[in-house]
Structures are given as C-alpha cells and as structure tokens.
Amino acid sequence: MDSAFGAPALVWLIAGLSIFGIVVRPWRVSEAVWASLGAGAALAFSLISWRAALAAIGDGDDVYLFLTGMMLLAELARREGLFAWTAALATRCARGSPRRMFLLIYGVGIVVTAFLSNDATAVVLTPAVYAAAKDADAPPLPYLMICAFVANAASFVLPISNPANLVVYGTAIPPLGRWLAQFAAPSAAAIAATYLVLRLTQRKALVRPIAIDPSMPPLGAGGRLAAAGIVATAVLLAASSALDRPLGPPTLLCAAAVWIAILVVRRSAPWGALRSISWSVLPLVAALFVMVRAIELTGVTMPLVHPLAGAAAQGAQRAAGAAAIAAVASNVFNNLPVGLVAAHLIVAAHASARVAGALLIGVDLGPNLSVTGSLATILWLLALRREAVEVSAWRFLRLGAIAMPLSLLATLACYLAFT
Numbered sequence: 001m002d003s004a005f006g007a008p009a010l011v012w013l014i015a016g017l018s019i020f021g022i023v024v025r026p027w028r029v030s031e032a033v034w035a036s037l038g039a040g041a042a043l044a045f046s047l048i049s050w051r052a053a054l055a056a057i058g059d060g061d062d063v064y065l066f067l068t069g070m071m072l073l074a075e076l077a078r079r080e081g082l083f084a085w086t087a088a089l090a091t092r093c094a095r096g097s098p099r100r101m102f103l104l105i106y107g108v109g110i111v112v113t114a115f116l117s118n119d120a121t122a123v124v125l126t127p128a129v130y131a132a133a134k135d136a137d138a139p140p141l142p143y144l145m146i147c148a149f150v151a152n153a154a155s156f157v158l159p160i161s162n163p164a165n166l167v168v169y170g171t172a173i174p175p176l177g178r179w180l181a182q183f184a185a186p187s188a189a190a191i192a193a194t195y196l197v198l199r200l201t202q203r204k205a206l207v208r209p210i211a212i213d214p215s216m217p218p219l220g221a222g223g224r225l226a227a228a229g230i231v232a233t234a235v236l237l238a239a240s241s242a243l244d245r246p247l248g249p250p251t252l253l254c255a256a257a258v259w260i261a262i263l264v265v266r267r268s269a270p271w272g273a274l275r276s277i278s279w280s281v282l283p284l285v286a287a288l289f290v291m292v293r294a295i296e297l298t299g300v301t302m303p304l305v306h307p308l309a310g311a312a313a314q315g316a317q318r319a320a321g322a323a324a325i326a327a328v329a330s331n332v333f334n335n336l337p338v339g340l341v342a343a344h345l346i347v348a349a350h351a352s353a354r355v356a357g358a359l360l361i362g363v364d365l366g367p368n369l370s371v372t373g374s375l376a377t378i379l380w381l382l383a384l385r386r387e388a389v390e391v392s393a394w395r396f397l398r399l400g401a402i403a404m405p406l407s408l409l410a411t412l413a414c415y416l417a418f419t
Contacts, residue, residue: 007047007298014041015291019334019372022284023381023393031382032280035287039294048294056293057286063163064282065248067379069255070116070123071277073229076258078127079273080222087132088216098138098206099199105129105143106195109150110157115234117247118151118162122379124230130387136210141391142202144384148368148396149403151376153194155364157187160241164374167339168346168360174353176242182357182419189414190365193407201399222262229258281382285375288334295337319358320412326359327366327408331373339363354419361411369404371396 021034042048048056077083094101113121126147133140155162159173166173174182199206219227236250259273329338342359345351351359367373371381371393384391 010045011042011047011291011294011298014038014045014047015295015333018287018291022378023371025385030280031378032284032287035284035291039287039290042291042294047298048290052293052297053290056289060286060289062246062248063285063289065246065252066117067119067123067281067285068277069233069248069251069253070120071281072252072255072259072273073226073233074124074127075273075276076222076255076262077124077226077230079276080226080262081217081219082223082226083128083131084135084217085219085223086128087135090132091136091210091212092216094136094210094212096209096212098136098208098210101132101136101138101210102143102146102199102202102206103195105132106146106150106198109146110154110191113151113154114157114161115238116230117160117237118155118374118376119379121147121151122376122383126380126383127387130384130389136212138208138210139205140389142198142205144389144391145198145202145399147383148371148377148380149194149198149399150191151380152365152368152374153190153407154187155376156183156190156360158238158241160237160247162364162376163247164335164339164363165360167336168342168363169356170343172346173244182353183415185418186357186361186411186415190361190407190411193410194368194403197403197406198399201402221265225258225261225265229254278382278386281379284378284382288336288375292334292337292340295333296340319355319416322355323358323362323408323412326362327369327404330363330366331370334372335363335367335374338366354416357415357419358412361415362408365408365411366404368407369397369400 015038018034018038021029021037022031025031025034039053043050043053090101090104093104109121109125112125116124126144129143129147130140133143152162156165159165159169159176159179173179233251233254236254237247239245240247240250326338326342329341342356342363346356346359367377371377371391377396381391
C-alpha cells in the first residue's frame with residue numbers, strides 16, 4: 001500500500017470484517033475460518049510480510065501451550081464428571097436461592113481468574129457454570145454472563161490474572177508486593193462494582209427458586225485427578241509468575257500429567273479427550289496475532305499515541321483520562337494491540353507508576369464493554385456456542401454499556417485515592 005492513509009484504513013476494514021465474522025458467524029462458518037481469512041487478506045494486500053506473519057504466530061507459542069493445557073483440563077473435567085459434581089455442589093450450597101447461587105458463582109469466578117487467568121475463566125469455568133444452571137433448572141444466561149464480566153473485572157488482582165498485564169509491563173512488571181499495594185484496592189472496587197451492576201440488571205431472572213437435588217453424583221478417581229490437576233496448575237502458574245517464567249509449559253505439563261494418569265486408571269484409549277477439544281481455537285488465536293501485528297505495522301494505532309502520551313506527560317492528574325482512552329480503544333482494536341501501544345508509551349513518555357497502572361486498568365477493564373474487547377470474551381463466546389447458547393453482540397453491548405463505565409469510574413476513583 002502506497003498511501004499513508006490506505007494501509008491503516010484497509011487493515012481497519014479487514015480486522016472489522018474478521019471480528020464481525022467471528023462474532024456473528026455468517027452461514028455458520030467457523031470462527032477460525034473468519035480469523036484466518038482476515039490474516040490471509042492482510043498478507044494478500046501486503047499489509048504484513050510472510051516473515052512478519054510467521055514471527056507473529058511464533059510469538060504466541062506460550063499462549064498456544066497455555067490454551068491447549070486449559071482446554072485439555074476442561075475436557076478431562078467434563079468427561080470425568082467434575083463439572084457435574086461441581087454443579088450439584090453449587091446447587092446444594094445455594095439451598096434453592098438463585099441469588100445465593102449467583103453470588104457463589106461470582107466468587108468462584110474471582111478465584112479462577114485471579115489464579116488461573118481470565119482466559120481460563122472463559123475456557124474452564126463457563127462449561128461448569130452452564131452445567132450448574134442446567135442442573136438447577138435455571139435460565140443459564142445470567143450466570144454465564146458472570147464468566148465474561150468477572151474475567152475482565154478480576155484480571156488485575158495478580159500479574160498472572162490476565163496475559164495483557166505482561167504485555168503492558170513487559171520485563172518491568174512490578175514485584176508481587178508492590179503489585180498488591182497498587183492494585184488490591186482497585187481490584188476490589190472493580191469486582192464489587194461489576195457484581196452490583198450484574199446483580200441489579202439480572203434481578204428479574206433471579207426470582208424463581210432453583211431446583212435442589214439432594215443426591216450428589218459420585219466423583220470418581222478421574223474426577224479427583226482432574227480437580228487435583230486444576231489446583232496444581234494454579235500453584236504452578238503462581239510460582240511461574242513469581243519467577244518470571246512462561247505460563248504455557250507448566251499448564252500443558254499439568255494437563256498432560258492428568259491425562260496420562262486418567263488413562264492409566266481407566267486403561268482406556270488415549271484419543272477420546274483429544275478428539276473432543278476445540279482445536280480450532282489455536283488457528284483462531286494465531287490469526288488474531290497476525291492481524292494484531294498487521295495493525296502495529298500499518299500504524300493504525302498511532303492516533304492513540306498523542307492523547308495517551310499527553311496524558312502521561314502531564315502526570316498523575318491525567319491518569320484517569322489515559323485509562324478511559326485505553327478502555328474505549330480496547331473495544332475498537334482489541335486490548336492486545338492497545339496494550340502494546342500502552343507499553344510503548346510507558347517507556348517513551350517515562351510515565352510514572354501511577355499513570356502506568358491507570359493504563360493497565362483501562363486495558364484490562366475496558367473490554368467489558370463489548371464481545372470484541374479481549375481474547376477471553378471471544379473464548380467465552382466459543383465456549384457458549386459449544387453448549388448451543390448464543391449471545392448477540394448487541395445484547396452484550398447493552399449490558400456492557402452500563403457495567404464497564406460504572407466499574408471503570410469506581411475503580412479509577414479508588415486507584416487514584418490509594419496511589
């Protein structure tokens with residue numbers, strides 16, 4: 001592309017059409033196909049070279065390992081009855097109250113997001129919540145919405161809670177103690193504000209008492225192994241984060257160990273769980289990485305640089321403005337390229353820790369506005385479709401237009417008060 005305007009405009013168009021295809025799925029064509037068509041179009045129009053595209057795909061190796069491990073753990077948990085057992089436990093603990101069950105699922109979502117990441121909440125928790133709602137004979141959507149919104153609201157509790165945290169800070173990520181001092185109170189504000197919005201907007205669906213099954217399905221050896229694998233993965237991820245190690249290998253290692261242990265216990269063929277995994281997620285993510293790199297190379301994110309740099313240059317009093325710009329931009333470009341721009345600005349503008357933290361909050365919390373804001377929300381959509389549940393982009397946006405701005409305001413108010 002020779003025109004300085006043409007390349008950014010074309011990459012914008014291609015990315016928009018690809019995201020539209022992923023979300024709407026015209027003619028029921030797979031999400032991975034639409035993403036791959038977008039990446040292919042970027043190559044065809046020379047918006048990115050083959051070498052740069054392959055490098056972008058290679059840069060995602062840790063994400064592929066992480067997602068493969070999480071998908072394998074989720075499939076093992078489903079096949080071995082862990083989700084059914086968890087669903088029965090949730091309905092028993094709720095004691096017939098849909099509001100208590102709503103709060104219980106939200107609390108579990110916080111823990112899963114904090115210790116396993118927001119992508120794990122989309123991949124692992126969503127099918128478990130669907131099973132719980134089905135077991136309780138309750139409308140599933142109010143509970144499933146929790147999985148999408150808490151995945152972003154709780155995504156800066158710890159550095160490992162969102163891969164975007166590592167994108168924004170890179171090698172300069174704060175130590176755990178300083179991270180908690182900076183983000184513990186804002187995280188609590190984001191979590192509480194998001195819960196209140198969800199609870200109020202879904203109140204009409206939380207009136208009819210839920211069914212209670214007094215019997216608990218037995219949890220066999222395979223289910224116990226799957227549960228142990230999920231707990232071990234959380235421990236290894238926390239340790240890897242503390243040691244500044246990649247998160248993908250330990251996740252896949254744990255999943256593979258659980259898979260082998262279950263095969264030994266059951267003495268069954270190894271291919272059942274592997275065949276049931278949604279492998280199309282991996283080319284989908286790889287294609288998204290290619291489009292993100294094309295967006296970077298064509299400079300389509302450069303209009304963000306000046307307002308964000310201005311906010312950074314003028315100190316902490318403009319931190320809220322920087323966060324708001326990053327939050328809105330995350331829904332236009334997806335939070336991965338916006339996180340990369342934020343990382344560049346933090347270094348280039350010598351931004352203070354306060355401004356850097358505000359940018360991180362915008363990148364993490366902003367995607368609660370739309371289904372296109374983060375990879376976790378796209379994975380959540382895919383998990384719902386596997387259960388034959390459809391949520392339109394418009395329905396999500398109507399809820400996100402309330403939840404995201406209110407939670408962002410509450411979080412920034414808390415952040416600026418405590419930092």
